[in-house]
Amino acid sequence: GLTLRQILDDLKAEVKAAAQSRAVILSSEGFVFGVRPRQVKKLFAQQLKSLFAPLFREIRIIVYVRQPLRWLLSDYNQGVKGWRQLSCTFDEHLDQALSRDRCPLDYHQMLAAWAEAFGWHNIILRSFDVEKAHLTEGFLSCVGVGDPAGYRPPQRGDSNPRLTAAQVEMMRVINTMGLDQQQRERVREHLCNGKFAADASDFACSGSRQL
Numbered sequence: 001g002l003t004l005r006q007i008l009d010d011l012k013a014e015v016k017a018a019a020q021s022r023a024v025i026l027s028s029e030g031f032v033f034g035v036r037p038r039q040v041k042k043l044f045a046q047q048l049k050s051l052f053a054p055l056f057r058e059i060r061i062i063v064y065v066r067q068p069l070r071w072l073l074s075d076y077n078q079g080v081k082g083w084r085q086l087s088c089t090f091d092e093h094l095d096q097a098l099s100r101d102r103c104p105l106d107y108h109q110m111l112a113a114w115a116e117a118f119g120w121h122n123i124i125l126r127s128f129d130v131e132k133a134h135l136t137e138g139f140l141s142c143v144g145v146g147d148p149a150g151y152r153p154p155q156r157g158d159s160n161p162r163l164t165a166a167q168v169e170m171m172r173v174i175n176t177m178g179l180d181q182q183q184r185e186r187v188r189e190h191l192c193n194g195k196f197a198a199d200a201s202d203f204a205c206s207g208s209r210q211l
Helices: 004-017 037-047 068-081 090-099 107-118 128-142 165-174 181-192
Strands: 061-065 123-127
Touching (some): 061 107, 068 090, 068 181, 165 181
């Protein structure tokens, strides 16, 4: 994998290429799950200050939040099919989330940490559920694009297809079988390509509590 130095060098090159742009957008799931806000601020202030200061006279933190249960269902779906290889039931996943010191469903705690680092006036809070039908246009408008309605996203397939409830339950059981990575990936591809299909409601797994 890339070293931190290589990542920073690549980022610097991208920013220099966008030097004439009105805004530069940095986006990563790690900003929520893998990075503490103060560490992000330290990165801007120390390692990238000389490069970003002319461009980032203002830094805004744009946060999209989902209805908590919908977010947890999505996280469980991703955790079962992805690298985490979850084998717990959804009930157990819910209990684990609620018992954490930094509960991922506590949006206020997460936002307060960012506000402490960057100031509440620099936090832009958006609702994923409300804006889902026009998510791209809403985001582009938020960052100052003049005519977001005229934007046409590139045509491409779904790189991260969602499994049905029945597929999630099947994958959860497979995760308990000790398959090697190649075997497991083949099974997951079969599921994502629709070679396993079953009628099921949109719950995370069969038998889970209906909340």
